[in-house]
Amino acid sequence: xxxxxxxxxxxxxxxxxxxxxxxxxxxxxxxxxxxxxxxxxxxxxxxxxxxxxxxxxxxxxxxxxxxxxxxxxxxxxxxxxxxxxxxxxxxxxxxxxxxxxxxxxxxxxxxxxxxxxxxxxxxxxxxxxxxxxxxxxxxxxxxxxxxxxxxxxxxxxxxxxxxxxxxxxxxxxxxxxxxxxxxxxxxxxxxxxxxxxxxxxxxxxxxxxxxxxxxxxxxxxxxxxxxxxxxxxxxxxxxxxxxxxxxxxxxxxxxxxxxxxxxxx
Numbered sequence: 408x409x410x411x412x413x414x415x416x417x418x419x420x421x422x423x424x425x426x427x428x429x430x431x432x433x434x435x436x437x438x439x440x441x442x443x444x445x446x447x448x449x450x451x452x453x454x455x456x457x458x459x460x461x462x463x464x465x466x467x468x469x470x471x472x473x474x475x476x477x478x479x480x481x482x483x484x485x486x487x488x489x490x491x492x493x494x495x496x497x498x499x500x501x502x503x504x505x506x507x508x509x510x511x512x513x514x515x516x517x518x519x520x521x522x523x524x525x526x527x528x529x530x531x532x533x534x535x536x537x538x539x540x541x542x543x544x545x546x547x548x549x550x551x552x553x554x555x556x557x558x559x560x561x562x563x564x565x566x567x568x569x570x571x572x573x574x575x576x577x578x579x580x581x582x583x584x585x586x587x588x589x590x591x592x593x594x595x596x597x598x599x600x601x602x603x604x605x606x607x608x609x610x611x612x613x614x615x616x617x618x619x620x621x622x623x624x625x626x627x628x629x630x631x632x633x634x635x636x637x638x639x640x641x642x643x644x645x646x647x648x649x650x651x652x653x654x655x656x657x658x659x660x661x662x663x664x665x666x667x668x669x670x671x672x
Contacts, residue, residue, distance in 0.1 A: 432456055526574075526578045539583075557656050567579065567601040580598060
């Protein structure tokens with residue numbers, strides 16, 4: 408039976424003009440981020456430009472695949488002709504253009520998207536109960552008013568680590584936003600560092616770990632499990648957490664005053 412194959416023109420190795428344009432846009436984005444422009448606006452703008460560029464390239468530049476039928480000896484067969492009832496040849500219709508929206512929507516990981524939506528809805532509702540604030544006051548005890556000062560910061564890091572590996576680090580940071588409305592830039596730096604590193608303790612601790620596991624499972628690799636992650640993840644995370652926290656408490660340039668309280672000069 409003839410085999411059907413898809414032939415696509417292969418790009419030559421090396422930097423293409425599209426790669427150079429993408430690198431230029433990403434470099435501009437990083438510069439804007441470094442000079443302190445709004446992160447959300449800069450990210451959305453750069454992402455929109457890259458999406459439009461990719462859409463134009465896919466629709467007008469990338470070679471279209473050609474469906475060619477081969478015989479058993481590998482020889483290309485001529486296109487099959489079709490005739491109507493009167494014996495007239497029917498001209499093949501042009502392939503329908505696949506829109507960029509259709510291409511993009513088929514590539515969305517809806518399961519992962521729903522995971523994040525569910526997490527944020529759950530944490531937002533949980534914040535409204537006042538339980539997170541009460542929990543932190545109880546867990547920190549006498550350190551509640553000075554969570555990021557030495558030695559309280561080490562207990563604070565432990566609490567963040569436990570929570571990050573129970574509810575994942577992304578919703579924990581969202582929860583902390585309601586718990587510390589008057590936090591200083593230095594406080595947020597400690598929260599950012601602790602939650603990010605703590606997420607590597609277990610598979611559940613970081614959304615990145617779950618994404619890696621999902622993507623590996625999609626291609627049939629189910630060996631990226633908690634049992635394989637833990638022997639390296641636990642000791643490396645604990646060491647990095649406390650060594651980094653000690654270094655950050657000694658060397659940082661973030662203000663230790665609250666803008667909302669108005670105690671910054």
